[in-house]
Amino acid sequence: MAERYSSFEVGGRRWLWQRITAAFLVVVLAFHFFLLHFVNHADEVTFAMSQARMQELTYFSLMILFLLTATFHGVNGVYNALINQGLTGTRKTAAKVVLSVASLVVIVQGVRTALAWAGGVPL
């Protein structure tokens, strides 16, 4: 049994980061669901309520961090899954470019939205 069963490249750091972001996401994602479904209800969300939350620096930075880690974890997960399917060469580079651009778009859009709620960085 010499095959190596892993979706990641040998010696890569992606494996570790996938796990570090996962450990962080456990807490934030659970908090997110709890806050927006049980404390507040999803159908009662209004701009004013999002604004009130996002104007708190702690909440604002938590959401930005959530956005960054979730995007990294999700996109990195997809990328590693593609490598695992045996993607190499040009196709691998293409996947990398497409996924990087997609991540960039979500992050930029997410940050702009966060700023729109908070009306600027809430310092």
Add this chain to the structure above:
Amino acid sequence: MSQYYNRGLIEDFGRWREFSAGMWAWVFHKFTGWVLVGYLFTHIAVLSTALQSPDAYTTTIQSLESLLLVRILEVGLLSVAVFHILNGLRLLFIDLGVGLESQDKSFYASLILTGAIAVASVPTFLAGVFG
């Protein structure tokens, strides 16, 4: 050193009838991971209506949440997320060498717990939609 079971090639989905617990866990973890990234992109797209105007945001969210279909999809999303979290924790522990020998039991535990949490959340998630 890393330890592993010889389970044959899992990429061979045609063999699904022979899959063991750990192999199902792998398939479910993939599936739920992909659903979550898909949701993240959609989520940001919906939320970014806040860039147009406060009203556009409020109206978009409230009209989406008034649809029974959206509420049902949200219960689905919760189940998917809970499974990915619980199974993800299971993977993190296994990677640390904790519980490798009982990895099938912890997979069943993740499944049962996910089911229980999903069922328990139904009343909250559907609240008000029939009103």
